[in-house]
Amino acid sequence: MPATSLYPRGTVKKIVKAHANRGLSRNADILIFLNYLVFMEELLKESSIASKQAGERGISARSVRKVREGCLMKFKG
Amino acid sequence: MSESARKKQRVSPNDSNHADHTLHSDLRHLSNLIPKPVTPFRRAISASAATPATHRTPNNIPIRTPGTAARTPRGATSLRAAGQGRRAAPTTPHAIRALRERANAARTPGRRRSGRVQRETPRDILRALSRTLAKDTVPADPSPEVPSRSSALDLADVDDGPDPVRPRLSMPLDDMYDDDSIHEPPPRESLLPDLPDDVDTGTLQSLEFGRRAYSEDPRAQFTARLSERFGDLNELGLDGEEFEVDGMFINRRRTLDPDRLLQEAIEEALDEDAQDVSGLGGLGLGQGEEVDEPTFRFTIPARIRREEREDQPPLDNHEDLENQNENEDEGSDEAGADAQLTLHNEDHEDEDIIEPLNNNTDWESDQDAQPEDPSLVAYREEPSAIDRSLLAHSPSPHPNAPQNRRQRKALHISRSGHEYPSFPAAVVKRIATGMVAKSQGTGKGKINKETLAVLVQTTDWFFEQVSEDLAAYAGHAGRKVVEEQDVVCLMKRQRQISANTTAFSLAQKMLPRELLQELRMQPVSAKGRRQKRKRMEAIQEEEDEDG
Secondary structure, eight states, X not given: OXXXXXXXXXXXXXXXXHHHSSEEOTTHHHHHHHHHHHHHHHHHHHHHHHHHHTTOSSOXXXXXXXXXXXXXXXXXX | OHHHHHHHHXXXXXXXXOSSOOHHHHHHHHHHHSOOOOSOHHHHHHHHHHOGGGGGSOTTSOOOOOHHHHHSHHHHHHHHHHHHHHHOOXXXXXXXXXXXXXXXXXXXXXXXXXXXXXOOOHHHHHHHHHHHHOSSOOOOOOOOOOOOOOHHHHHGXXXXXXXXXXXXXXXXXXXXXXXXXXXXXXXXXXXXXXXXTTSOOTTTTBOOOOOOOGGGOGGGGSOOOGGGOHHHHHTTOOOSEEEEEETTXXXXXXXXXXXXXXXHHHHHHHSTTOOSOOOXXXXXXXXXXXXXXXXXXXXXXXXXXXXXXXXXXXXXOHHHHHHHHHHHHHXXXXXXXXXXXXXXXXXXXXXXXXXXXXXXXXXXXXXXXXXXXXXXXXXXXXXXXXXXXIIIISOOSOTTSXXXXXXXXXXEEOTTSOEEEOOOHHHHHHHHHHHHHHHHSSSOOOOOHHHHHHHHHHHHHHHHHHHHHHHHHHHHXXXXXXXXXXXXXXXXXXXXXXXXXXXXHHHHHHSOHHHHHHHHTHHHHHHTHHHHHHHHHHHHHHHHHHO
């Protein structure tokens, strides 16, 4: 279990509502958050690979910057 | 039984078939049995000697001598001669003489050669002479002969030495730039060389740029997503010097003044339509001080808005600095904010940094051709004047700015004009550390502050992208509400959900149990989706009106 407690549902709803200019159905935000978790997993995996290739310890901001564009493109519907 | 009878017939036909046989019939039968002389005489003799069983063969079978002896006449004759030599003495005188000569040859081993009388050859004479002259010499035993080699093999003997270096068959592309070859391009500096500030470099700093006007930038006609401008945002926080472009010239100046950045953000928020700010001269015409600085320009996204904030001249006192640090901690998720933050922290730790900073701003104002008071300069040169210059003489860029506004929270504004909060960094940190710890197996995943800032920024971009996609799906379906099926469709398009990975299995893997239970209740409501839609729309519209 990556997330042991609940996430800020209201915040997610607000963010999505503001961007989409549409409302959200009742459980859609859970699925969106699920999608976000998958995205974060992918992003962290990629950036850990990138930082290992660069010989850094842990995950550096530079590696995240390097891979995030590709990850966002991958999660574009 | 029948077979044996047939055999019997064949072997002794006269006994069984011809009961009353006369002498004539016996003779005829015998003549039938005796082979007809179809083969020549000599051959018949050898054949009869070699194969006595031919007498029994029936007459319809032609007589054939077995083996190769009959086929090769020489072999047959030798066979016959051997047989003759053994059996009978030669009768003809020629044969008698020949036999005698052969026997003589066999008895004398030295002259064995073909039995004929040897004529004396010069070689024989020489051999006889050598026997008489050198009796004791043993014939030289020749050394064992080395098998003859071809010349090509002899050449290959070179290989017995140490192995030569293998030739390289590929182009040495990696080493190509290491050596000092004449093909190496001359070094070109991407930035201008370090020059003293007072050097008149009117022509040196001229640059040539692309001729396309900024308003005709093809990227501008597409949607201006925040996530599409990684470069702009990342370049905001430069440390050290920056070069700014003024027409055809570039001027060197120090990094962004954080207060101007904040001020800029405020004015930007007031000026809603402008997305890219090219200069303060264009924006703050009403404010007298900023008009004097036409060279200050940078780009900032329009959607960063700081509602309440406190504007301070940057170096007034440390309390304000701390306040500003707080502000930026809370609010900004730009990359530029990080740079400002570090700048301020340095100011806190080390007073010495402040002095060059002040001089830099002075230098900037020098560029703006504001005459500086020489006594003031001399006053600032004094070492004890650092603090005083901090308090009194630092040229604050906007002294008339409102002082007592304080920013609590950063609200971003989406493209549709709605405000939205940033995704909380604590949640991002919790998720990220959990995931890193899980991927590493044991131990705690550590995310440092800078990485966390980048992750939060990426999170915001992700939600923006996902929301716009979801809005597009819902709009395509003619709905005003983003439903679960839109998200499922999105995840299908992201290849996160496939035939053997449903959204529910993914949720089971990733989500905590409470959320899973909420999702589990979803199919119940999904049955009556058609009926519920109208009601949901009504609710949503109410909510939109509220927001």
